[in-house]
Amino acid sequence: MQINGLIQTLPKELKILIGAFVIVLSVGFYTGLLFVGETSSAKPSGIEQQYLGNEDDENAEVMHFKKSDQEMLTLVHNHILSMALIFFLVGGLVSITRLNKKLKRFLIFEPFVSVITTFGGLYLLWTGITWMTYIVMISGMLMTLSFVAATFIIFVQLFQKPGN
Template identity: 35%
Template structure:
């Protein structure tokens, strides 16, 4: 029988908590970066990646992001979120408070979201 989180050693629970908090900090800082570089506004995000509308005689503040850089960024995000969601799915599997159906949904849905978005 697989133990639930409440039956795991205290030191292992501390390890899981620190890893989860560190992931939370990293994702929060990533969202903060998006907010500071784009203002969190759809037009700011568009300008950041597509560059400013060109007006003759003016120097644009944002230049278009090259396709190669977009692919590298997408590649890195897909790999990173796969590891994050894999770790969290592993933790969810040890939960004693969720039904098997809830565990399955919470473990699989993030991976579907990666592919769809």
């Protein structure tokens, strides 16, 4: 079955549904990124403080306490499950775009690696392996770049004429 470029031949109703889904999904994803920026300042020290606490820092503007076992397991569990579903759906849509096979495979597979690396890394950071902060940042950036690229490609190809 030939699915490369199938997105361009879908009926208008399906294209509208997919377009609306990608827009709403993107709003949710970018809101999550704003939350990360607010809670950790997107810096290694901010990430560490968010999960390991900063109660030893008398000059801290905002006091953070180390996350409990239950909080960390809930965070890792919820994010891995929800992100797996998000990237399964986005990957399914990427699979029907007209795209170079290697790039398509990367955009389908990479987010799953990044989800495990990012949230597994947060768990390892929480256990005291502080250098995982950098792995979390790199994998989080890769996951975000993959999401941006995939959703952009999907959205653009939704409204292209077949064969373009």
